[in-house]
Amino acid sequence: MEEQGYIKYNENVENIRLREYPMLHGTTYLDHAGTTLYAKSLIERFSADMISNLYGNPHSASTSSQLSTRRIEDIRLRLLGLFNADPEMFDVIFVANATAGIKLVMEAFRDQEDGFWYGYHRDSHTSLVGVREAAKQHRCFTSDAEVERWLDDDKKHAGNLQRPALFAYPAQSNMNGRRLPLDWCYRPRSTENRSKQPVYILLDAASFVTTSPLDLSDGDVAPDFIVLSLYKMFGFPDLGALIVRKASAHVFNRRRYFGGGTVDMVVCLKEQWHAKKSETLHEQLEDGTLPIHSIVALNSAIDVHQELFGSLEQISGHTAFLAKELYDGLSSLRHGNGMAVCEVYKGPSSVYGDPRTQGPIVSFNIRNCYGGWVSNAEVEKLSAVKNFQVRTGGLCNPGGIASFLGLAPWEMKQNFSAGQRCGNDNDIMGSKPTGMIRASLGAMSTAEDVNSFVEFVRGFYAQQDFPLSMQAPVPSLPAKPPTASPFHVESLTIYPIKSCAGWQVPLGKAWEVRREGLVWDREWCLIHQGTGAALSQKRYPKMALIRPSIDLDEGVLRIRFAGSLQTTTPTPELALPLSADPTLFSDGSTFKQKTAKVCGDSITAKTYKSIEISHFFTQALGVACHLARFPVVGNGSQTSASSRHSKAHLQPHQLPARLQIPGAFPDTQPVPLLSAAKRPILLSNESPILTISRSSINRLNELIKEDGGKAAQAEVFRANIVVAENLESMPGAEQPYAEDHWRYVQIGHQFFEMLGSCRRCQMVCIDQYTAEKNEEPYVTLSKTRRFDGKVFFGQHTCHMPFHDVSSPLAQNPTISVGDLVSPYQDGDSATGLLLESLVNT
Ligand SMILES: *Cc1c(COP(=O)(O)O)cnc(C)c1O
Numbered sequence: 073m074e075e076q077g078y079i080k081y082n083e084n085v086e087n088i089r090l091r092e093y094p095m096l097h098g099t100t101y102l103d104h105a106g107t108t109l110y111a112k113s114l115i116e117r118f119s120a121d122m123i124s125n126l127y128g129n130p131h132s133a134s135t136s137s138q139l140s141t142r143r144i145e146d147i148r149l150r151l152l153g154l155f156n157a158d159p160e161m162f163d164v165i166f167v168a169n170a171t172a173g174i175k176l177v178m179e180a181f182r183d184q185e186d187g188f189w190y191g192y193h194r195d196s197h198t199s200l201v202g203v204r205e206a207a208k209q210h211r212c213f214t215s216d217a218e219v220e221r222w223l224d225d226d227k228k229h230a231g232n233l234q235r236p237a238l239f240a241y242p243a244q245s246n247m248n249g250r251r252l253p254l255d256w257c258y259r260p261r262s263t264e265n266r267s268k269q270p271v272y273i274l275l276d277a278a279s280f281v282t283t284s285p286l287d288l289s290d291g292d293v294a295p296d297f298i299v300l301s302l303y304k305m306f307g308f309p310d311l312g313a314l315i316v317r318k319a320s321a322h323v324f325n326r327r328r329y330f331g332g333g334t335v336d337m338v339v340c341l342k343e344q345w346h347a348k349k350s351e352t353l354h355e356q357l358e359d360g361t362l363p364i365h366s367i368v369a370l371n372s373a374i375d376v377h378q379e380l381f382g383s384l385e386q387i388s389g390h391t392a393f394l395a396k397e398l399y400d401g402l403s404s405l406r407h408g409n410g411m412a413v414c415e416v417y418k419g420p421s422s423v424y425g426d427p428r429t430q431g432p433i434v435s436f437n438i439r440n441c442y443g444g445w446v447s448n449a450e451v452e453k454l455s456a457v458k459n460f461q462v463r464t465g466g467l468c469n470p471g472g473i474a475s476f477l478g479l480a481p482w483e484m485k486q487n488f489s490a491g492q493r494c495g496n497d498n499d500i501m502g503s504k505p506t507g508m509i510r511a512s513l514g515a516m517s518t519a520e521d522v523n524s525f526v527e528f529v530r531g532f533y534a535q536q537d538f539p540l541s542m543q544a545p546v547p548s549l550p551a552k553p554p555t556a557s558p559f560h561v562e563s564l565t566i567y568p569i570k571s572c573a574g575w576q577v578p579l580g581k582a583w584e585v586r587r588e589g590l591v592w593d594r595e596w597c598l599i600h601q602g603t604g605a606a607l608s609q610k611r612y613p614k615m616a617l618i619r620p621s622i623d624l625d626e627g628v629l630r631i632r633f634a635g636s637l638q639t640t641t642p643t644p645e646l647a648l649p650l651s652a653d654p655t656l657f658s659d660g661s662t663f664k665q666k667t668a669k670v671c672g673d674s675i676t677a678k679t680y681k682s683i684e685i686s687h688f689f690t691q692a693l694g695v696a697c698h699l700a701r702f703p704v705v706g707n708g709s710q711t712s713a714s715s716r717h718s719k720a721h722l723q724p725h726q727l728p729a730r731l732q733i734p735g736a737f738p739d740t741q742p743v744p745l746l747s748a749a750k751r752p753i754l755l756s757n758e759s760p761i762l763t764i765s766r767s768s769i770n771r772l773n774e775l776i777k778e779d780g781g782k783a784a785q786a787e788v789f790r791a792n793i794v795v796a797e798n799l800e801s802m803p804g805a806e807q808p809y810a811e812d813h814w815r816y817v818q819i820g821h822q823f824f825e826m827l828g829s830c831r832r833c834q835m836v837c838i839d840q841y842t843a844e845k846n847e848e849p850y851v852t853l854s855k856t857r858r859f860d861g862k863v864f865f866g867q868h869t870c871h872m873p874f875h876d877v878s879s880p881l882a883q884n885p886t887i888s889v890g891d892l893v894s895p896y897q898d899g900d901s902a903t904g905l906l907l908e909s910l911v912n913t
Contacts (some may be wrong), residue, residue: 079389079392079393079425079427080389080390080393081390081393081394081519082386082389082390085381085390085515085516085517085518086518086520088111088380088381088516089516089518091112092111092112092113092380092516093109093111093112093516094112095109096109096516098459099459099460099461100459100460100461100521100524100525101461101517101521102460102461102462102511102512102513102517102521102525103461103462103463103510103511103512104282104283104304104432104512104513104514104517105246105249105279105282105304105433105463105510105512106304106463106512107301107303107304107307108282108303108304108305108306108307108514108515108516109307109514109516110306110307110308110373111307111376111377111380111516113376113379113380114306114307114308114369114372114373114376114377115308117372117375117376118308118309118368118369118372118373121368121369121371121372122365122368125139126139127139127140127143127364127365127368128140129361129364130144130361130362130364140364140368143367143368143371144166144362144364144367144368146371147367147368147370147371148163148164148166148354150370150371150374151164151313151370151374152164152288152315154374154384155281155285155286155287155288155298155315156287156288156289157288157289157294157315158288158289158291160318161291161294161317161318161319162288162291162294162315162316162317162318163315163316163318163321163352163353163354164313164314164315164316164354165313165314165315165316165353165354165357165358166311166312166313166354166358166362166363166367167299167311167312167313167314168310168311168312168363169301169303169310169311169312170199170276170278170299170300170301170312171199171312172312172314173297173299173300173312173313173314174199174200174202174203174240174274174276174299176314176324176357177203177238177274177297177299177314177323178203178206179206179327179329180323180324180326180327181206181207181236181238181272181323182206182207183326183327183328184235184236184323184326185326186208186234186235187207187208187235188207188208188235188236188237188238189207189208189209189210189211189235189236189237189238189269190203190204190206190207190209190210190211190237190238190239190240191210191211191212191213191222191237191238191239191240192204192210192211192212192213192239192240192241193212193213193216193219193240193241193242193252193471194212194213194214194215194471194472194475195241195242195245195247195250195252195469195471195472196240196241196242196276196469196471197242197246197276197278197279197468197469198468198469198470199276199468200240200241200242200274200276201470201471203238203240207238208235209235212471213241214471214475216252216253216421219241219256222260223256223259223260234269235269236269236270236271236272236323237260237269237270237271237272238271238272238273238274239256239260239271239272239273239274240273240274240275240276241256241274241275241276242275242276242277242278242279242280243275243276243277243279243280243281243284243286244277244279244280244284244431244433245279245419245433245469245472246278246279246433246467246468246469247417247433247435247467247469247472247473247476247508247510248417248418248419248422248433248434248435248472248476248510249279249395249422249430249431249432249433249434249435249512250418250419250422250429250430250431251280251284251422251427251428251429251430251431255293256273257273257275257293257294257295258273258292258293258294258295260273261273261296272296272297272320272323273295273296273297274295274296274297274298274299275295275297275298275299276299277298277299277300278299278300278301278304278312279304279431279433280431281300281304281305281384282304282305282514283384283387283388283391283431283432283513283514283515284384284387284388284427284431285383285384285385285388286298286384288315291317291319294317295317296316296317296319296320296323297314297315297316297317297320298314298315298316299312299313299314299315300312300313300314300315302370302373305373305377306370306373306374306376306377307373308369308373309363309365309366309367309369309370309373310366311363311366311367311369311370314357316353318353321353324353324356324357327356327357329359330359377515380515380516381515381516387514387515388427389427390515390517391431391432391513391514391515391517392424392425392426392427392430392431392432393425394432394513394517394518394519394521394522395424395425395430395431395432395433395434395513396424396425397519397522397523398432398434398511398513398522398525398526399416399418399424399434400424401522401523401526402414402416402434402436402526402529403416405526405529405530405533405534406534407440407441407534407535407536408441408534408535408536409441411439411441411443412439413438413439413529413530413533413534414436414437414438414439414529415436415437415438415439416434416435416436417435417436417437417476417508418430432512432513432514432517433510433511433512433513434510434511434512435467435476435508435509435510435511436508436509436511437505437508437509438451438509438529438533440533440535440878440879441535442878442879442880442881443879443880444878444879444880444882444883445500445503445504445505445883446533446878447499447500448464448465448499448505448507448508448509449464449499451464451509451533452464452509454532455528458528460524460525460528462509462510462511462525463509463510463512464499464507464508464509464510465499465507465508466506466507467507467508467510470484473507473508476508477504477505477506477508478504479504479506480624480625480627481627481651482624482626482627482628482649482650482651483501483504483627484506484651485627485649485651485652485653500883503584503880503883503884511525557892557893557894557895558797558798558807559765559795559796559797559798559892559893559894559895560795560796560798560890560891560892560893561793561794561795561796561819561820561887561888561889561890561891561893562766562794562795562796562889563576563577563786563793563794563889564576564577564583564590564792564793564794564887564888564889565577565787565790565791565792565793565794566583566590566591566592566593566594566622566792567593567594567620567790567792568592568593568594568595568596568620568621568622568629569594569595569596569597569598569615569618569620569631569699570594570596570597570598570606570608571597571598571606571607571608571609571612571615572598572609572615572616572618572619572620573615573616573617573618573619573620573634573840574787574790574840575619575620575621575622577590577888577889579889579890580888580889581888581889582886582887582888583886583887583888584884584885584886585761585822585871585885585886585887586760586871586885587760587870587871587873588760589760589761589792589871590760590761590792592622592629592650593760593761593792594702595701595702596620596629596699596700596701596702597677597699597700597702598615598689598693598697598698598699598700599677599679599697599698599700600695600696600697601686601690601696601697601698602696606677607693607695607697608835609835609838610833610834610835612693612695613838613843613844613845614635614692614693614694614843615693615843616838616839616840616841616843617633617634617635617692617843618631618632618633618634618689618692618693619631619632619633619634620632622650623647624650626647627649627650627651628647628648628649628650629647629648629649629650630645630646630647631645631646631647631648631688632644632645633688633692635692635843646684646685646688648680648685648699652678652701656680656681656682657678657679657680657681657701658678658679658680658681658698677700677701677702678700678701678702679698679699679700680698680699680700680701685698685699686698686699759827759830759868759869759870760869760870760871761792761793761824761868761869761870761871762789762790762791762792762793762830762866762867762868762869763791763792763793763794763795763811763817763824763826763866763867763868763869764786764789764791764793764794764795764811764865764866764867765794765795765796765808765809765810765811765866766786766794766795766796766797767796767797767806767807767808767809767810768808768809768811768865768866769784769786769789770806770808771806771808771809772784772808772849772852772853772856772857772865773849775852775855775856776848776849776852779852781847781848781849781851781852782846782847782848783848784836784848784849785839785840785841787840787841788835788836788837788838788839788840788849789836789865789866790835790840791866792869793819793869793887795811795893810895811826811866811867811895812829812867813897814826814867814895814896814897815896815897816872816895816896817869817893817894817895817896818892818893818894818896819887819891819892819893820886820887820888820891820892821881822871822872822881822885822886822887823871823872824869824870824871824872825869825870825872826867826868826869827867827868827869827870828867828868829864829865829866829867829868830864830865830866830867830868831862831863831864832850832853832857832863832864832865833850833863834850836849836850836853836865837849837850850863853865871885873885
């Protein structure tokens with residue numbers, strides 16, 4: 073750490089601030105990674121220059137034109153000088169911004185005879201990521217180690233490269249300020265035996281050079297292309313630059329476009345011919361009139377910057393010191409219970425205070441004292457009110473954001489489908505934040521900026537004492553210690569495609585539960601091509617052989633058909649993206665869009681347009697059908713008409729009052745605390761979840777076997793939750809049909825309301841493994857479980873969200889196999905307590 077000796081805080085900056093940055097009065101500017109600020113002297117000096125000189129359009133013989141040309145050439149040299157770049161070896165192309173520089177390089181490679189291979193690092197800005205769209209082949213390196221392996225692995229690589237390669241990465245991530253290895257600037261190129269096709273390197277230095285020197289004095293180890301945003305360095309002018317190593321300038325020879333000053337002669341009439349300028353690279357690439365006045369301003373910008381702050385080394389030391397203060401300050405903030413307030417997104421090898429590995433950017437999210445996420449949109453609004461200028465959201469860095477926030481591609485697409493966009497308020501989805509808060513420092517940042525921001529976060533987000541009502545996010549129920557219950561969750565099953573086979577949630581996997589039910593349950597259905605009605609196993613028993621499964625790692629729904637197909641060329645398995653990608657669905661052009669009907673109700677399901685998918689199901693079932701998907705339902709905060717539509721009709725049942733098994737929910741005991749006005753939850757009439765009990769199945773099967781019938785598998789009841797009693801329960805102590813009397817249950821940390829008993833039909837007679845029909849268990853059910861002419865088995869169940877949504881239990885409600893199940897019955901003293909605590913939280 074000896075080298076860090078020079079890192080110190082520059083107190084002069086405080087005086088400079090007062091004098092040179094009047095616009096910073098009364099505000100704390102922490103978005104230098106967006107753009108730094110221009111000094112007052114810079115604007116004054118530029119203005120004086122403009123007023124005293126006559127600058128014409130370059131490329132002509134007049135003195136005003138000559139003056140412009142001369143100044144621009146001088147400034148090119150000065151800019152190269154900032155990076156110790158020898159003009160013999162490098163040229164500067166002025167562009168609008170760093171992105172425009174990247175696009176020039178991209179166009180040159182796109183115009184190569186056989187296109188190009190493009191590799192980019194995960195930490196890249198969107199402007200680098202977008203280059204992949206022009207490449208013939210591309211690869212995203214998801215870690216530094218992957219780049220290292222690629223660099224070491226030349227033999228394998230040589231065989232793969234049939235075309236020129238471009239490798240791009242940021243010298244500093246604009247997301248969290250991590251600085252990437254600079255030896256990648258030449259190592260991909262220097263491995264000579266790699267292939268006949270050369271590898272070029274594009275270094276995105278837009279974020280890096282704002283607070284760090286970049287040394288290009290050794291042309292052999294310099295990247296081929298370097299892009300800069302000059303406004304990010306100086307605050308003004310709004311200009312970018314592309315620095316090209318002349319040894320690699322030939323790449324631009326194939327560039328097809330010409331325009332403005334880049335040609336010596338153009339013939340348009342009758343013959344089409346042009347002569348490109350050939351003297352300098354910048355003449356060939358700078359299309360149209362240069363931003364003359366911006367380039368002139370750059371001169372003042374460099375002057376003033378050096379006068380105020382000295383070298384980029386000095387700025388690097390000053391900002392590294394402050395960044396460490398900021399990082400230490402934010403990461404040490406604690407809630408009263410000792411939990412961290414900020415989750416800071418720092419690279420594993422980054423060290424704040426060491427400018428070789430880390431620039432002056434701190435990205436983080438805030439958690440409340442329960443570990444739940446605080447919405448970025450909320451932080452942003454409060455920051456605006458308190459005059460802190462920070463950046464929040466996706467930060468134009470898709471790879472970095474996704475890896476730090478643990479967002480799988482399907483989740484990002486899912487969030488997108490559910491309405492999440494960069495910059496909107498939907499920033500916590502599926503219990504994960506979708507963006508970050510970024511505080512970044514610049515040459516004119518001060519210790520006061522850092523301290524006041526840390527104090528702001530502490531003051532508003534560190535919860536020292538718990539609000540009383542929030543002390544226990546889970547209602548505490550002394551009257552019913554959870555260990556007292558003999559019930560637990562035996563299995564969790566979802567039915568991704570309505571009426572098709574179920575898929576069991578793997579042991580140990582916490583499964584999200586929503587108002588509409590378990591996630592991915594009955595998200596899809598099959599609709600008849602003629603009538604648009606949803607197909608049901610009652611009519612098409614073979615649906616039991618369609619076996620969907622959910623693969624969250626790959627982000628796909630897999631569908632297998634366990635029966636024999638009638639065709640000789642069947643699709644063995646379908647894999648559909650879980651993300652609701654709109655391009656997958658028919659807009660009516662493939663086949664006529666039908667409004668799907670589920671149990672007589674019209675619903676808005678979207679039909680997949682793929683002929684292959686329709687064919688798969690049509691072949692499997694022997695009925696012409698399409699696969700359809702229900703519209704994505706947003707997170708808890710959205711209750712749009714469409715979300716209510718989604719699954720509300722899938723499992724229609726009557727209102728609880730008409731469903732009750734006589735005596736089960738005595739009418740004389742209405743729930744006193746749940747008056748409509750005070751209801752803490754959304755009580756829908758939907759039946760999102762079906763719960764059955766193993767003890768009840770056992771009792772039923774005993775009776776079936778007494779009569780010599782075929783015992784029923786639990787699967788025929790198509791429940792979501794199978795509740796079982798603990799094995800150590802005494803024989804004969806089982807409580808079959810106890811669930812008929814449950815009013816609420818706690819499963820793990822979540823609460824559920826029992827909506828009433830489930831009415832059964834002959835569908836329970838379809839063997840879920842063979843799709844064959846039996847008599848049982850319907851016959852025995854109707855003998856023993858018939859009330860008022862209807863047959864009941866199992867309980868409709870609905871999740872009760874916490875009213876207070878700030879706890880992780882509320883933001884990410886999940887249940888797992890093995891969770892304890894604690895029932896609450898009417899008349900139970902604990903039930904009253906439960907309701908009370910639900911109303912209060
Ligand atoms: C800002 C930035 C860009 C884009 O620069 P523009 O000047 O807006 O085109 C690209 N990469 C990084 C690392 C950046 O910080």
